[in-house]
Amino acid sequence: MNRSHWASLGLVCVGLLSLLARSEAQAPNAQAALQKPTPNAKSAAHTEGIHWLTSFEKAKQKALRENKPVLLFQLFGKLDEALC
């Protein structure tokens, strides 16, 4: 291996080390972001999956078109908010 090869290998190592150092520095924030509950984390469980409408009138119109009954959920607060 000649000198230029060693130089190239050295540069690659330095680059990898700097990348590693940067990712370690960012890791706590990334981990915190993963663990930090979003304000609507709870509501996401409520609203994900079910195709909710927020207007009873529109729900009735859609139900008429699709020949389905309406399931109306009356609640305190808003379903798409964290505390409801």
Add this chain to the structure above:
Amino acid sequence: MLSDPQIVQKINSEFVACWETVRPVPKVSIDFGNGKKMQRTLMGNTVLYICYPDGQVVDALPGVYRPEDFTPLAEAALTFMRSPAMTAATGAARTKLLADWHRTRFAASVQGERRRMTFSKAAVETPLLNAMGVLAKPEASSVPVAANVAPNVPPRQPSGFGGAPRTPGGGFGTGNPGTVLPAREEGAVAVLPPLPKLNYEKDLKSAFQQLSVNIEDISKGTYTVQRLKFQGVFGPTTPRMSPEDLGKLVVAMDSKNNVTVVHPTADLLLATCDTPQTPQSLRDVLFKQVLHVPIDDPYLGLADALVPGSPTVP
């Protein structure tokens, strides 16, 4: 329940789903003074309605339900809506069929409770009959406290001490009537006068009024966790449950109470209706009389009594 995959699939395939706010939900923040803070809601409650596309209510489900409790109720409503009689009926005929269906279902609930009592021989196993005053004679030897009150709720006490907590195994759906621990004060055990017997066959509206006043929302009861402790959920040999698991247990209790007592009360209400009902026309009576939430009160009843020293409510 609404995040359960099977419920999601069921609702999306069978219904057009919609939610609406009755009022803002009260929130309370507690600063424990040690750096710990908690924020939660108070007095929240819900009603699910199954409606025709024109808005007429087929069924109303006050309170919370577990998936396994919601599914049969939803299936029953869908099956009834798809029956030949209901498919053909319109206007007043449809309303009459709906009222008859609810009356029949309420009678079936009562009959089911009677059957359950026959097998269990226990007043505490039949909360619906208790709330109806059918079990007028308390079984004095085993359940001297408030035998005519739904067993899933704390017995009504005159005041202060004297409560007689049920031993593990008593009460909710365990198949064991349980016994009563000695009262802490001699003579403090309360035996309430029996409720007047509810005769729903003669007067549905009076029957609804009488039944609804005897409902309590056990999930909001301050004694719920204490009661679970007495029922052996926590014990010296029982691993302590996580708050999440305990919360699930409270929801399960609430759901069963809703199936057993609250939903039949909604049946009774809908059996009295000789005109088409909408969620809007039923909302107040369901929240106020069935769920006992005074939705017109800006303080939702929480400011009815202020202990001395409390700040004045503006």
